[in-house]
Amino acid sequence: MPNAKVTLVSGMQFVAGADSGHAVVMDSTPDVGGNNTGARPMELLLMAFGGCSGMDVISILRKKKQNVSRFEINVRGEKAETAPHYYTDLHIEYAVTGKDISEEAVKRAIELSLGKYCSVGATLGKAAKITHSYRIIKED
Amino acid sequence: MPNAKVTLVSGMQFVAGADSGHAVVMDSTPDVGGNNTGARPMELLLMAFGGCSGMDVISILRKKKQNVSRFEINVRGEKAETAPHYYTDLHIEYAVTGKDISEEAVKRAIELSLGKYCSVGATLGKAAKITHSYRIIKED
Numbered sequence: 001m002p003n004a005k006v007t008l009v010s011g012m013q014f015v016a017g018a019d020s021g022h023a024v025v026m027d028s029t030p031d032v033g034g035n036n037t038g039a040r041p042m043e044l045l046l047m048a049f050g051g052c053s054g055m056d057v058i059s060i061l062r063k064k065k066q067n068v069s070r071f072e073i074n075v076r077g078e079k080a081e082t083a084p085h086y087y088t089d090l091h092i093e094y095a096v097t098g099k100d101i102s103e104e105a106v107k108r109a110i111e112l113s114l115g116k117y118c119s120v121g122a123t124l125g126k127a128a129k130i131t132h133s134y135r136i137i138k139e140d
Numbered sequence: 141m142p143n144a145k146v147t148l149v150s151g152m153q154f155v156a157g158a159d160s161g162h163a164v165v166m167d168s169t170p171d172v173g174g175n176n177t178g179a180r181p182m183e184l185l186l187m188a189f190g191g192c193s194g195m196d197v198i199s200i201l202r203k204k205k206q207n208v209s210r211f212e213i214n215v216r217g218e219k220a221e222t223a224p225h226y227y228t229d230l231h232i233e234y235a236v237t238g239k240d241i242s243e244e245a246v247k248r249a250i251e252l253s254l255g256k257y258c259s260v261g262a263t264l265g266k267a268a269k270i271t272h273s274y275r276i277i278k279e280d
Contacts, residue, residue: 001216004183006190008211014194016187022179024164026191033199039162041192041260043144044184047156050146051166052181054154059173071148076141079259086262119219120181122226127266 013037045087045124046075052120053092056113057106061096064105069139070097077128087128092121097137106134153177185227185264186215192260193232196253197246201236204245209279210237217268227268232261237277246274 006016006026012034013027026041028034039047050073061068071094078089092114096106110132114121121130144158146166152174153167166181168174179187190213201208211234218229232254236246250272254261261270 001218002180002182002186003217004186004190004215006187006194006213006215008194008198008208012195012198014191014213016190018179018183018187020176020179020183022165022183024179024184024187025162026187026195028195032195033202034195036160039158039160039164040142041188041195042142042263043158043160043162044164044188044191045260045263046142046144047146047158047164047166048181048184048188050144050156051154051184054146054148055152055166055168055172055174055181058148058152062173068148073146073154075144075146077143078141080262084257084262085259086266087259117224119225119227120185122220122224123182123185123267124263125267126226127263 011035046077048120049090049092049124050075053113053118056117057094057109060109060112061105064102066098066101066105068096068098068101071095087124090124090128090130092130092132094132094134095137096134097139099139101136101138103136106136110134151175186217188260189230189232189264190215193253193258196257197234197249200249200252201245204242206238206241206245208236208238208241211235227264230264230268230270232270232272234272234274235277236274237279239279241276241278243276246276250274
């Protein structure tokens with residue numbers, strides 16, 4: 001069962017550690033008592049979604065022998081207007097750079113990630129409507 | 141609109157940056173092509189939940205003049221057995237250490253965070269059943 005331990009350091013700075021042994025610093029903005037020494041918790045959800053789906057997609061593209069030289073994922077969130085301001089909409093954009101990248105392979109990899117494999121997307125997708133897009137940047 | 145940019149570094153290592161300017165490294169385990177250089181994306185969801193609710197709770201406890209010397213949050217997740225293995229259950233435990241801590245204040249702070257303020261909890265709570273507990277550790 002995955003587990004995270006989150007400890008208050010000072011002000012609004014918290015350090016979180018998890019089973020993998022890695023730690024992440026979170027903090028808030030000065031207007032709510034923070035010192036901006038780390039990411040906002042809500043940002044971590046977007047980062048996690050990009051990382052999770054990115055791992056699926058690059059893994060599938062490698063299996064399909066696609067020659068990817070650069071891969072970026074942009075995740076944008078829209079929050080409910082009233083508290084508790086949860087994410088209502090998420091858009092994930094995949095930018096794949098490489099030589100002779102098959103559009104079909106990219107489309108299929110994204111479909112498999114968002115439809116079948118990505119645990120973070122499946123969790124967040126119960127709260128937010130997820131849309132996606134992709135760009136293929138050709139290299140000579 | 142919150143935004144995160146997630147870039148593949150190598151292997152399964154991704155670096156995510158967000159609007160606040162802070163970056164987080166994610167990676168997977170060697171059995172799926174990673175090198176374990178950073179947290180798993182699914183771990184970030186637990187960390188984010190602990191950080192988000194922790195910020196609410198400590199902020200309320202400070203307003204209520206509670207003398208907290210140490211504050212830890214443990215978040216445990218349970219995943220669906222079949223892919224995409226989203227979180228079905230989350231348990232968050234708050235451990236508040238200090239002198240003359242009011243149990244009523246702790247209970248109320250947690251209620252306000254989970255019921256009203258915590259955006260991460262409200263997002264994840266659409267997917268997972270959230271339960272909570274608390275411990276008050278008395279200091280002389």
